[in-house]
Each structure stands twice: as structure tokens, then as C-alpha cells.
Amino acid sequence: MRLPRLALAAVSAFALLGGTALAQDKTFNIWWFEGADSAQGITWTKALEELKAAHPDVTVNFEQKTFDQLQQSGSMILNSAEAPDILEYNKGNATAGLVASQGLLTNLDDAYTAMGWDKILNEGQLVLSRYNELGVYGSGPIWGISTYGEYVSAFYNIDAFEKAGVKVPTTLEELTAAFDTFKAQGVTPLALGGASTSGQHLLASLAYTKADDTWVQNYQGLKAPLDGAPYLYAAQTLTDWLAKGYITKDSTGMNDDDASLQFTSGKSPVYVSGTWNLGNFSANIKDFKWGQFVIPTPKYSVGSTGNLWIIPKGSKNPELAKEFISLLLSEKYQTEQANNGGVSFAADAAKVTNPVGANASAVFAEIAAKQGLGFYPDWPVPGYYDVLNQKDTGLLQGTLTPEQFVDEIKKVYDDAQASQ
């Protein structure tokens, strides 16, 4: 594909010689990796159409990326001339934080006030947008904006609950009682992907029920060696549930696809996972009514604001990029997103007709209102995701006792914390 490149270089050179960089302002490159069927994908496509209509002289180039690619070579791409004008990027120290600290992004502090985003977002929703010079979140300039939320909850089979005479639990005791009832009827209550994400999210959800503000801040901010108490509680609870038969021994080898299947095929009435399942469940569960409930917790749940829109430093069209973000934050598109089943923070509740989206946005608002977003357990340390998966598996298989589990994850955490 050399020839088009040479041609493009020639045209650019010519344009530059002409004194203006006209050729380049006329294109707007945008990437994201949310699926085309997801609430975000649909909403963003519509918003992009409106942007196109508002600027007929600009060629808008959209590329659907894969999560894999950006996760793996994101920083390499941002460090090159191939980066687009705006793209979706994974939030967190290891991803957005890293590239922010390397000066690869455009600072959005001014845009925040100038474009009126400060009227829509509060500080709580900006926590993951700020990164300091070391690439650690929570403080520093605003480097990206998130336009949706996500959280982990328990999906449950409404019909199965009714049939068994179980009410939606509001405390952990009620939750275990509900599991007991199901077990007595010969049903495995909880589907779990022990080898994968839902495993560590359940663990974290349980751990967060014992977490206070200091713990969460220290944990996520890598500020001190790990206080293992919440995790010890979670690990003990999990092994307890395993012993009581609330989770199957098979869980260790199951990934989220298998666990989700266990739920959707009606075998288990409860599945703990994130809002990313909403699209699949809405489209494909036809056999029973389903809903979500938050895992009973004093304050913290696993969840966060969604992925960030970032503007690379070398973006040729930062103004259009900011305009796009404004569109997404506008009531019109936040409502649109909720109506597509997504988790919005600024939708007009009266105009949201999709029950899934309405409910999800409401739950998110509830958690956010009490500042209960505990973020994800694998964030503090790059690569922690794999560590947690592995140790989780060991715990469920019985090769690690709860104490050993905590020791192992503490070792990796403390290592990273010390070598900052």
C-alpha cells in the first residue's frame, strides 16, 4: 500500500507549501471498540451522524477497533502518527494513566469549563478522568471524559425466585438464606465463572462490603501495603459457599461465557456480573423474566464510570473531538443511550422508555450518589487481573486456603506498591 501513502505525503506537502494545512482539517478520525450492537455503539453512531450533518465539509472516518488491539498496542499507537483525532480508551492507571503521564494526550481542563461539561458531570464522575504525572488516577489534570457508567450486580431469574418463594435480598443474611432455599430444592443457586472476570468481581463485591473509605482509597491508589482483611472475609465467604454447595466445584474451570450460559439456560437463578451483559440478556433471554439487584453492601460496589474518550496530543481536529464529547453528554444522547439499554448519568428520566436502561441508570445513580463506586479489583497493579484470576482458581479448588490466598495477592500488591 505504498502508493497511496506517497500520494498522501505529496498532497500534504503541497498543502503545507500552500501555507495552510487545509487538507488535514477536513478529516475527522474517530475510533471506538464498543460493539456495534451495544448501547454505546448504537448511541455513538447516531451522535456521529449528527456531527457529520453539522459539518458537511468534513470527512468523518470511523474505525471499529477491537479491545484486544487497543489494550495491547494502545500506547504504541498513541506514540505514533497513526493515532486518530479522538478515541475510546480503557480507564485506569495501567492504560489511560500511562499514556497521560507520557504526554501523549490533550489536556481537557479548559474544555471542561469552556464546553459546559462542568454543568453535567460532578467531581465523582471525574475521578477516573484525572491522572497525575506518575499516571495515578484521582488527581491531576483531566485527560479523558467518560459518558456512561458500569457496575457489577446480581442478575436474577425473576420467575425462579417467585416459584421458590424467595424475595429479593436486601442484606447479606437474606442473600445466603435465599441461596439456602434454592439449595434445598436441589438447584445450584449461583453461577460463577471462577476462571474469569465474574469470579474476581464476586470476590471483590464481597470484599467491598467490609471496606471503608480509607481502605478503598489506599487500595486503588496503591498508597500502602495491602490490608488483607476485606479480602480474607471474601475468601472465607466464598469457600463457605462452595462447601455449602451454593457454587459448583466446576466453577473453577468455567469462564464467563459458561457461567452466563448456566444462568440464561435456567439452571442457576443468580449470576453476578456487570452491566456489559445487558445487551446479550435483553436480546436473547426469552424463556424467563430477569432483573438485577445490587449485592447488599454498606457503601461500596464494584463499578466505575465507563471507558474514556481521549484526544491524542497530535489530534488534528481537537475542536470537533470536544464537540463530539459534548454531544454525548447532552441530555438528548444520554436519554438515547438509556433507551438503548445503557447506563447514563444525565438522562431525562421522564423520556426513558426502556425499562432495562431506566433501571440500570437508576441503580448507577444510586451507587454514585453515595460515592460508592469502588472501581475494579484489578486496577491498582498492572497485570493484577491475571493474578486475581489465578489465585481465585486456587482458592476455589482448595489448593489455597483463604489465608494463603490473601498472602499471595498481598505479595504481588505490596511488591508493586513498594516499587513505585
Place this chain on the structure above:
Amino acid sequence: MATESISVGRHRRGYYLYLIPGFVGLFLIVIGPQIANFVLSFTAWKGVGTPRWVGMQNYQRLLTDDQFWGSMHNTLLYMISMTAVPVLIGLVLASLLFDYVRDQFSERLSSFFRAAFYLPQILPLTVAGVLWGWILSPVGVANALLGMVGLGAYTQNWIGDATYALPAVSLVIVWVQVGYCLVVFMAGLSRIDPALYEAAQLDGAGWWQRLVSITVPMLAPEIFVVCLTTLIAALKVFAPIFVLTQGGPDDATLAPSYLTYFHFFTTQRVGYAAAVSTVQMILTLGLAVIFLLFQQRQAERGV
């Protein structure tokens, strides 16, 4: 057979010219980057920004890294599943298809089987990983089948259980590798003078005997090539682990290449990853040299 070159003296030098494209490529793509990698192994770097010199620190870490030693230990096991088993199966199968099936049935049936057994090689490993994941999951096909034939007691958590994970991954590896060995061996078989087989048959030698006394010695060049390449592949094995177990459960299936990938791209500890891959490279090199010397000595003894 005369061993002198057909061209003498100064003519020989002209052949060096033909090595130029290969060597230029080698330096640019292999040697240069390897040296860069070696230098990187003495730094701490996150992939962007400037690397920080740390001397031997990465190598010192390596010595006490359980994951690293575990992966080395697993490599020995992977050598079995990537080399020994596929080569043996490949030999037997090749001989079976070429000698027995072609004779007892038809050439076409033999070709059909060969094509079918090669198909796993064509499948992108990412796809194979998903498909085998469905089969090996605890609620998957493998256990379902065991249940159906009454062997329900043997159902296991194939990928999730640390005891069975490595054998399970090895099974997938063998499934993929046999095709390559089979095809190379069958191609080699067609150059063996059939008169040798006829003579053996007349002498009353059965299929197995023919395999052992004629096929194996005559196929020596192919066997060497396949053994060396699969051995090197075993040291570099990455894709099956990446798609099936991500090194787990609890590092049971971890291999050096996956460990380096993990540190290169996930934890972004590029300097450390460079150190691990340098060690991996040296080991591979050592093994290959030993193997090549062995092959050369065999060749000198007369093939």
C-alpha cells in the same frame, strides 16, 4: 558420491553473493532487534518514554521468580507434547496411510485422511482455542461424552484444575501438531524406493517391521527437520496457552513466551520481559546447537 564442490577456487566465492538478501534480512529483523532486546534487558521501561538503566536487576529478579522457574519446568513437559508425541504419532500415521491404507484401500482414501488430519494446522489458534474451550470446559462436550459412555466418574475440570490443565493443553497442542509431522513424513515417504518395501514384504516383514527397519532410517532427514523445528516451537509455545488458560490455573500451564508477553504488554515491565526472553533465546540456541551437532555427526556416519 563426490563431495567436492563442483566449482573450485575463486568460483566458490561467487556463491556468497546469494547469501546477501538472507543476511540483510537477518540483521535487520533478527540480529539487530535481538541486540536491542538484550540491551533493554538491563533497563526498566514502560514501553513509552525513556528507559532507565538498572544493570543486572532484572536478571537478579529472574533468579527468584517462581513464575519463571515454573515456566521453564513446564517447557520440558511441552517438549513432550509438541515434539515427541506428534513425531511418533506422525510417523506411525504416515506409514499407516502411505503403506497400509494405500495398499489395502486406495490412494484416494489415503489422501483424504491426510488432508483431514492436516486441517487442525490451518485453523487459526484463536479459533481453535474457543472451540476447544467449549469441549474442555467442566460443563462442556468432553465431560458430556464421558457421561454418555458411562465413564462419568472420570469427568474432570480439564482446564480449571491445576493437575489436568497442562495435559489438557498438551492434548490440544498434539491435535494441532500431528498434521504438520504427518504431511512432511508422507512427502518424504514418496521418495523412498518402493523396491525396498517389496523386498521386505517378500521376506515376510509385517507393516510394523517395515516401519522400524526401513521407514525410520530412510526418513532420517525429515525426522531431523521435524524434530528440530517442533523442539524450537516447544520452547516458543505461546498461542494455545494464550487462548486456553492464560498460563493458569495458578501458573500450571505457564510457558516462557507467555510470561514475556504478559510482561511486555500487560504489566508493561518491558525491561524484565526482555531479560526473560533473552534467557529463553539463549536456552533455545543452546538446544539447537546441540541438536545440529548431533545431526551433523549422524550425517557424517553416513545417511
Place this chain on the structure above:
Amino acid sequence: MAEATVFASSPAKSVTVHAHQTRSPMRWVVLALLLALLVFTLFPFFLALLNAFKPGPDYVRGGPLSIPSYLQFDSIAKFWRDADYSRKLFNSTLISVCVSVLAVGISLFNAYALGIGRVRGSTVILAILLLGTMVPQESIIYPIYWMAKTLGLYDTQLSVIIVTAVLHSAFGTYLLSSVMSTFPREILEAAEIDGATRWQILTKVVIPIMTPTLMVLGTFFFIWTWNEFLIPVVMLVSNNNQTVAVAMGLTRGQNMSDPTLQAAAGLLGILPTVIFFLIFQRTLTRGVVAGAVK
């Protein structure tokens, strides 16, 4: 010039007239075993086939083994559209063919010098060239990324072609040189006596005779390149440049994957190589060696 008829393929064909072994009943046992092995080998493909046409609700209800209540082509159509699959097919084919040709060429040149020219230090040179097979790709990717960026070759298919061809040519050199070292001297000497230059010997004598082996090598290279993952994922950024293997990643989102879509993607991903393989299957029956002089 000597003719190449000495190096016939499948020499066994001409002599099957003789002793067929007596068709023993054992053969049915062997056939049964082979068929069992076949089922084991092809089962995953069957799974892909089964699930590619399965409707979503069927999958969430019954899992991978369930029989679809009806067949739908939506997954395949969706994947084709989302991945811009025709473009990816074109890219993969282009890259694989280029790599094949380039790698065979480099291997041929190297092997010519080593196997036939028998230059001094052949063993050492071969060992050095073999380094290309040993290098783990992860260890060279960062330096290659930097090199490509500096040369303006980042996000070009040319970079992928060059890197992959060089890496594959290491194996090719090893294979070809060991084959070429058994090349019959008489033919080469005859050509020399006829006054042929090295180049002419290569093109007029060696290549025609080695063609079957070169085709086998080329087929291997095509298939290996088609399934290459790491280098294309890192080096190819724009969707327009990407290959089929990269497109597979589309079925795996950040937190979950779409199984029926994965099956559809898998099916679409192997169809081209299967077709290619079936077409070139014949070449794999030819000898990998230049043949023995009868």
C-alpha cells in the same frame, strides 16, 4: 541439459502392479481406528459449523452442543459486515502470497549458496540463519516497531511482509539446504561444462527440478502467514490494512465474547485456507527431496 524426468513423483505408482498384500480383515479394524481418530480431529470444526448458524436464543438456552431450532445466517452476515471481511480477506491473501513468494525466494538463494555452492563455513552460516526460527516474536516486536516508525513503515503491510518473510525464510533455508545438498552433482557439473553461469544454473536447472519442494514450502508459508497474529496486530493499525487473524478479535469484547459470532468468525476464517489447501493438496504428494537417482 539433463532432463528432469528422473525425478518423478510418487514412484510407487509405476510398480503397484505387483504384490498387493492380500486384503486382510485387519484392515477394517485399522479403518475403524482411523475413523475414530478422524472424528476426534474434526470435532471442533463440526462445533464451529453447528454454532455459526445457531440463533442467539438457542445458544443461551442450550449451549454449544444444542441443535439449532432453525438456521440463521445473521451471525455470518453480521461478522462479514462488521469486520469488513472482504477487505480483510484481500489483505490476508495479499500478505500471505507476498510472504510466500519472498520467503521462498530468500530461502532458495540461501540454500543455493549453502547446499549447492557449498561455501566455506556452511554449517556455521546455516546455524546463524537458523536463529530466525528461534527468536521469540515478543522479544523483537518493540525494536521492529521503532524501526518501522522511523522508516515510515508503521501501519503498512510491507512491514509485515518483510518481517514475516525473513522469519519464515529461516525454516525454508534449513529445509531447502538439506534437500539441495543431495542434489545430483552430475547434472550440475554437466551444466557447468556447458558453460552455464551460476545464475543460469539456478534458474534453468535447479528451480525446475526443485519446483515440487518449493511449492510445498510455499504452501506451508502461506498457511503460517495466514494465521500470524502478533506481528499484524501490533504493526497494522488502520482497519483497512488488517488481516483476517486480527479481525477475529472483534468477537471478543472487553468483558465478554459472543459465542455464535465467534463460531461464525471461525468458520469464515478457515474457509479460505481450507480451499487453498485443497487446491494445493496435490503438491504435498510430491517429494520434498530432489529424489534419488535410480
